[in-house]
Amino acid sequence: MAKAAKRASGSKARAKTRYGRVLFKVSGEALMGEQSFGIDPKMTARIASDVKQAVGLGVRIALVVGGGNIFRGVALAAKGADRVTGDHMGMLATVMNAKALKMALDDAGMEAVVLSAVDMPAFCETFTQRGLDAHLDAGRVVVFAGGTGNPFFTTDTAAALRASEMRADALFKGTQVDGVYSADPKTDPGAERFDTISHDEMLARGLKVMDEAAVALARNASIPIVVFSLEKPGELARVLQGKGRCTTVTI
Numbered sequence: 001m002a003k004a005a006k007r008a009s010g011s012k013a014r015a016k017t018r019y020g021r022v023l024f025k026v027s028g029e030a031l032m033g034e035q036s037f038g039i040d041p042k043m044t045a046r047i048a049s050d051v052k053q054a055v056g057l058g059v060r061i062a063l064v065v066g067g068g069n070i071f072r073g074v075a076l077a078a079k080g081a082d083r084v085t086g087d088h089m090g091m092l093a094t095v096m097n098a099k100a101l102k103m104a105l106d107d108a109g110m111e112a113v114v115l116s117a118v119d120m121p122a123f124c125e126t127f128t129q130r131g132l133d134a135h136l137d138a139g140r141v142v143v144f145a146g147g148t149g150n151p152f153f154t155t156d157t158a159a160a161l162r163a164s165e166m167r168a169d170a171l172f173k174g175t176q177v178d179g180v181y182s183a184d185p186k187t188d189p190g191a192e193r194f195d196t197i198s199h200d201e202m203l204a205r206g207l208k209v210m211d212e213a214a215v216a217l218a219r220n221a222s223i224p225i226v227v228f229s230l231e232k233p234g235e236l237a238r239v240l241q242g243k244g245r246c247t248t249v250t251i
Contacts, residue, residue, distance in 0.1 A: 016057055016058070016241055017057050017058065017059055017240040017241055018169075018170075018240060018241070018242055019059065019168075019169035019170040019226075019240060020058065020059060020060065020169055021059070021060045021061075021136075021166065021167065021168050021169045022054070022059055022060070022061050022062075022168055022169060022170055022171075022172055022240070023061075023062055023063075023064065023159055023162055023163035023166060023168040023170075023171045023172065024051070024054075024061055024062070024063045024064075024172045024174070024236070025063070025064050025065075025066075025155070025156065025159040025171065025172065025173045025174070026047060026063055026064070026065045026066070026101070026174055026230070027065075027066045027068060027155075027174070027175075028065060028066035028067045028068035028069040028070060028093065028094070028097055028155075029066070029068045029069050030043065030047070030069075030174060030230050031043055031044060031047075031065070031069050031097055031100065031101075032069045037069065037070075038069060038070065039069065039070075039096075039097065039100045041100075041104070044100050044101055044103070044104035045104050045107070045108070046233060047101065047104065047230075048101070048104035048105045048107065048108040048110070049108060049233070049234075050233065050234060050235070050236040050237065051063070051105060051108075051110070051141060051236070052105075052108050052109070052110055053234060053236065053237035054236050054237055054240055055110060055141065056237075057237060057240060057241070059240060060136050060139075061141055061142075062132075062136065062141065062142035062143070062144060062162065062166055062168075063098075063101060063141070063142070063143045063144065064144045064155055064158050064159040064162055065094055065097045065098050065101055065143065065144075065145065065155070066094060066097070066154075066155040067090045067091070067092075067093025067094040067096075067097055067155070068093075069093075069097065070093035070096060070097070071089050071090050071092075071093040072086075072090060073085075073086030073087035073088070073089055073090035073151070074086070074087075074090075076089070083151060083152065084151040084152075086151075087147075087151035087152065088151065090147070091117070091118055091145075091146045091147050091149070094145045094146055094147060094155060095114075095116055095118075095120065095123060095124065095145040095146060097145070098114045098116070098124070098143045098144070098145035099114060099123065099124070099145075101143050102114050102143050105141050105143070110140075110141050111138075111139070111140045111141070112140060112141040112142070112143060113125060113135050113140050113141075113142055113143070114143045114144075114145050115127040115128075115131060115132060115135075115142055115143070115144055115145070116144075116145040116146040117144070117145070117146035117147060117148055117149030117158070118145075118146040118149050124145060127144065127146075127149075129165060132165065132166055133166075136166065142166075144158065144162050148161055153213065154211050154213070154214065156173075156210040156211045156213075156214035157211060157213045157214045157217065159171055159173070159210075159214060160210075160213075160214040160215075160217035160218045160221070160223070161217060163218065163221070163223050164217065164218075164221040164223065168223060169223075169224075170223065170224045170225070170226050171218055171223050171224070171225045171226070172225075172226045172228065172236065172239070173209065173210060173225060173226070173227050173228075174228060174229070174230030174235075174236070175209065175227055175228070175229065175230060176229065176230070176231060177229060178193075178228060178229040178232075178245045178246065178247075179193055179194065179195070179227050179228065179229075179245065179246055179247030180193070180194045180197055180202065180207060180209050180227050180247035180249065181193050181194070181207075182194075182205070182207070193247070194247050195247060195248070196247065196248050196249075196250060197247060197248075197249055197250075198249065198250060198251060199215050199216070199218060199219035199225070199249055199250070199251060200219070202215055202249055203215055203216065203219075209225075209227055210225065215249070218249075219251065222251055224248055224249060224250050224251075225248070225249035226239060226246050226247070226248050226249075227246060227247045227249070228244055228245065228246035228247075229245070232244075
């Protein structure tokens with residue numbers, strides 16, 4: 001009886017939202033807050049608060065975090081260094097960020113777990129499909145680290161891959177602007193904003209909200225991409241309820 005009531009309560013909460021199962025991509029740069037490098041605890045706490053609001057709505061959520069606030073392998077390769085080694089270093093940066101987010105999520109009263117694409121059992125669990133399903137079914141917030149575990153792939157692509165593997169209803173990407181624009185609205189005041197756009201049009205226009213491999217993977221898995229402003233506290237929950245400002249990328 002108690003289990004049935006719990007399921008009914010969860011269904012009622014989810015009915016308030018557009019999506020019940022979400023992959024949330026957080027850039028490494030977002031974790032800097034107002035700093036020029038590293039991790040700002042105030043920002044990780046803010047993100048954890050946003051995630052807690054989403055969980056309170058009955059949404060099952062997992063996060064993929066980038067590493068650009070600590071290290072970018074592409075930048076090192078551009079200076080002539082080995083790309084594979086650079087990407088490996090970037091993967092390690094995502095593990096540090098994932099651990100910081102887990103700490104913030106735990107402090108906010110949620111049970112969180114880090115799943116890494118690269119084996120490092122002293123620090124976190126290794127990603128497996130079975131483990132992912134078990135943690136989500138138990139109501140835990142999953143934080144994915146290590147990208148895809150392979151060089152030459154971005155954490156955007158990792159987000160699309162993990163969204164497919166967790167059978168997400170949508171891939172949410174928090175950015176510095178409130179949606180997808182035809183150009184950078186911070187430098188081009190005439191940039192056109194889209195409420196909706198297709199994966200194919202986004203690729204054809206070369207819009208750089210996410211890399212092409214990530215957009216194509218989401219398209220092939222029929223997963224919408226929801227782009228919204230991470231700079232507005234509580235915006236994740238508002239968008240989930242259809243009240244926030246965002247761009248939805250659909251088939």
